Amino acid sequence: MEYVIEMNGIRKEFPGIVANDNVNLRLKKGEIHALLGENGAGKSTLMNILFGLYQPEQGEIKVRGEKVAITSPNVAGKLGIGMVHQHFMLVDSFTVTENIILGMEPTKGGRINKKKASKEIAALSAQYGLAVDPDALVKDISVGMQQRIEILKTLYRGADILIFDEPTAVLTPQEIKELMDIMKKLTEEGKSIILITHKLKEIKQICDVCTVIRRGRGIGTVEVASATTAELAEMMVGREVNFHVQKTPAVPKDTVLEVKNLYVKDGRGVEMVQQLDLTIRAGEIVGLAGIEGNGQSELIAAIAGLLPVEKGEIRLNGQNVADLSPRKVTEAGVGHIPEDRHKLGLVLDFSVQENMVLQTYYQAPYSRNGLLNAEAIKAKAKELVADYDVRTPSVETAARALSGGNQQKAIIAREVDRSPDLLIAAQPTRGLDVGAIETIHERLVKERDKGRAVLLMSLELDEILSVSDRIAVIHKGQIVDIVEADQTNEKELGLLMAGGSREKGVEASELE
Structure with missing residues (x-):
């Protein structure tokens, strides 16, 4: 059997950590091969080696049966290997075409031939069902469309082996479905795909084979069709999930958050929240469900002090906190796990x-007489890193060097540890593996049981249904209905999210 990619006995070390320890991976032509592992397991490191960004200390790589030394991404590109990175490598102020041809600009008479490039990109886009506008500016298009540009960049450079690094981490459910259709089309055209992920549902839907890495070591490779979700999860985290x-x-108690007749505009001046009322009590988790772009992000930004309130009130324990600065809102008792961990x-x-x-560096014990107390800060960080299983070589490592999932765990540790009266959790498990998701859900329930109010915003309906006590559905900037989580289902929520009305009498069988 000839493989298009063989990685044998790969070892990669960084200061204080072995990221890959004798890992093997083999990819067949036309296959979608999942690379599964916890946050920080070494998945991206292994693929960065295949793409030429890192050099291994040990091991060999074969491409189409030939042993190769992939010393840079340019070498990988010449071998037909392309990578769609988790955090997109795009220039916001450039057009789609300019981003795709960057570094490979076709010229005519010494000038860049954009017309020729646009035609080629439009043809590629049509061939793979990518539907992008070659002349649009990157800053004006959705995240899902930006990802399609990254895919086109690899195809434009002639890649037939594509690496997708956590491609669905920032996509809406609809965009995820569209991406899966694109990936199937790519393999039908003879491309081979390695999908770095920890989303078991997606692996079961689209992948043929799955290789599992745990703490840098290869655990095994299985046929996806013959493995259950529970078996894959146990291989990944080393225990039953x-x-x-x-x-x-x-057991809800006093009202903690009361939002009355709220109007909020986004950064472009478009009214995204209007006539919105919402109440959250101590000791309950209220889920905020809605199709992306219906005002949930702006509502959360206004409560956290990140967007001004046009009209209305936001009361926290009776105090109107509308238009207070983010620091004052934090000091009033709000914790915020934001949607965008980097920004x-x-x-x-x-x-x-x-x-x-x-959030606390200027307070005791982290600051004394205007000077930071380095020992107290380090001690607190070590405690949180241990409690929340943040995988980092040391607490002095730059946050940039952590995997996306571990960056998320660091934010959650900081915000939950303060045990604020109101904890806003916006997409808290985005980019986390099943073991970490289980832990975060437990933490949110624990805060609720300590008498805190929790506002959970998620695009994952199963998360909203399983974690929330009540669910507020937002549509076109208004709360259109509030339902008890144990008396509804995905179908009913979907209808409400689309602007429909609640179905009378949800069957008990539909709640399973």
């Missing part, structure tokens, strides 16, 4: 320990 959130019925959750060039005290 409980997919159902364990919680007792909520709003972390200072990437700060160390892990500095990021752990971003």
Whole structure:
């Protein structure tokens, strides 16, 4: 059997950590091969070696049966290997065409021939069902469309082996479905795909084979059709995973958050929240369900002090916090796990320990007489890293160097540890593996049981249904209905999210 890719006995070390320890992976032509592992297991490192970004200390790589030394991404490109990175490598102010041809510009008479490039890109786009506008500016298009540009970049450079690094981490459910259709089309055209992921549902839907890595070591390779989700999860985390959130019925007490007749505009001046009312009590988790772009992000930004309120009130424990600064909102008792961990959750060039005290560094014991107490900061960071299983070489490592999932765990550790009166969790498990998701759900329920109010915003309906006590459905900037989580289902929520009305009498069988 000839493989298009063979990676044998790969070992990669970084200071203080062995990222890959004798890992093997073999990819067949026309196959979608999942590379599964926890956050920080070494998946991206292994693929960065295949793409030429890192050099291994040991091991060999064969491409189409020939032993090769992939010393740079340019060498990988010449071998037909392309990579769609988790964090897109695009220039916002350039057009789609300019981004795709960057570094490989076709010229005519010494000038870039954009017309020729646009035609080629339009043809590639049509061939693979990517439907992109070659002349659009990157800053004006959706995240899902930006990902399609990354795919086109690899195809334009002639790649027939494509590596997708956590491609669905920032996509909506509809965009995920579209991406899966694109990936199937690519393999039908003879391309081969390695999919780095920890989403078991997606592996079962689209992949042929799955290789599992745990803490840098290869655990095994299985045929996806013959493995259950539970078996894959156990291979990944090394223990049985409980997919159902364990919680007792909520015992709500006093009102913590009261939003009345709220109007909020987004950064472009478009009214995204209007006439919105919402109440959350101590000791309950309220899920916020809605199709992306219906005002949930703006509602959360307004509560957290990140967007001004046009009209209305946001009361926290009776105090109107509308238009207070983010720091004042935090001091009033709000914790915020933001949707965008890079823009709003972390200072990437700060160390892990500095990021752990971003909300409290000016308070005792982390500061004394205007000077930072380095020992107290380090001690707190070490405690949180251990409690929340943040995989990092040390607390002095820059946050930028952590895997996406471990960056998320660092933010969650910082915000939940303060045990605020109101915890806003926006997409808290985005980019996390099943073991970490289980832990985060337990933490949210624990906060609820300590008498805190939790606002959970997620695009994953199964997460909303399993973690929430009540579910507020948002449509066109308004809460259109509030339902008890144990008395509804995905079908009914989907109808409400699309602007429909609740079906009368949901069958008990449909709630399973």
